[in-house]
Amino acid sequence: MIEGKKCSNVVLKTRKIGKWVDVSTNDLFKSKKVILFSLPGAFTPVCSEKQLPGFEENYDKFLDLGINEVYCISVNDGFVMNAWADQQKLRKVKVLPDGNADFTRSMGMLVEKKHVGFGQRSWRYCAIINDGVVEKWWQEVGMNNEGSDPDPYEETTPENCIEYLSKK
Numbered sequence: 001m002i003e004g005k006k007c008s009n010v011v012l013k014t015r016k017i018g019k020w021v022d023v024s025t026n027d028l029f030k031s032k033k034v035i036l037f038s039l040p041g042a043f044t045p046v047c048s049e050k051q052l053p054g055f056e057e058n059y060d061k062f063l064d065l066g067i068n069e070v071y072c073i074s075v076n077d078g079f080v081m082n083a084w085a086d087q088q089k090l091r092k093v094k095v096l097p098d099g100n101a102d103f104t105r106s107m108g109m110l111v112e113k114k115h116v117g118f119g120q121r122s123w124r125y126c127a128i129i130n131d132g133v134v135e136k137w138w139q140e141v142g143m144n145n146e147g148s149d150p151d152p153y154e155e156t157t158p159e160n161c162i163e164y165l166s167k168k
Contacts, residue, residue, distance in 0.1 A: 002137040007129060008106035012096055015078035023096070025103060029132040032068040035161055037126040038109060041118060042076045042084035042095075046153050051124075052088055058158040059092035065165035067128075069094065075101045075110070075121045098122070109139070115147025126156035128164065136164055 009026040028034070037055060039047040055062075055070055062070055070093045074081065077099040085095045096103075104110045104122040113121040125139040138156050142149040 002107070002127075002134050005134045007132050007134065008103065010098075010103040010106060012103065013078055013099060014097060015082055020078075026132065028069075028071065028096075029129050031131055033066055033128065033130045033135075035062060035067055035070045035126065036073060036129055037071075037124075037156055038073045038104065038107075038122040039124050040074070040113060040121045040151070042074055042080050043087070046151055047074075048084070048088065050153060051156070052090075052093065054158040056088070056090055056093045058162060061162055062158075062165070065162065066168070067165065071096050073098050073103060073122070075099070075104055109143075111143060112145035113147065124151075124153060124156050126161065128161065 007025055007029060009024055011022045011024050014021045014023050037051065039051055041047060052072055055072065059070055072093050073096040075098050078097040081095040081097040098104050101110050101120055109123045109125055110120055111123045113119065123139060123143045125137065127134050128136040138160055140152040140155050142152060
């Protein structure tokens with residue numbers, strides 16, 4: 001069971017103002033209640049047209065419901081994640097590059113996406129993380145390494161987060 005699990009401390013290699021900046025997940029999650037959602041790849045259709053925009057549009061609602069920050073993580077490098085954030089005109093959701101897949105692997109969400117030429121990527125999931133511990137977890141059905149999934153997006157929506165947080 002992932003709910004109740006303490007997140008591993010992983011150092012993510014980010015790019016800020018032309019420099020490499022190491023960011024630890026301990027620092028991102030400590031003493032905060034955050035939403036972390038993961039997706040297979042920047043610039044991909046479901047991620048770019050539905051998931052990321054949905055979290056961006058609902059950001060203020062999340063804050064009103066007690067969330068301190070919303071993070072989008074993907075097995076992409078910092079250059080790609082920053083370019084995608086710019087292309088998406090993000091102003092609120094923060095992108096986190098997990099280029100080496102260290103965090104994704106620690107969460108048990110690393111899958112093969114060779115059937116579409118991606119290599120190893122993250123399965124789509126979403127979590128409420130409270131002071132570094134997974135409080136609530138959603139993941140899409142059909143996780144596999146064969147590419148036999150239709151890239152589902154039903155469980156990991158901002159609406160499911162809002163529904164959960166509204167009941168707390």
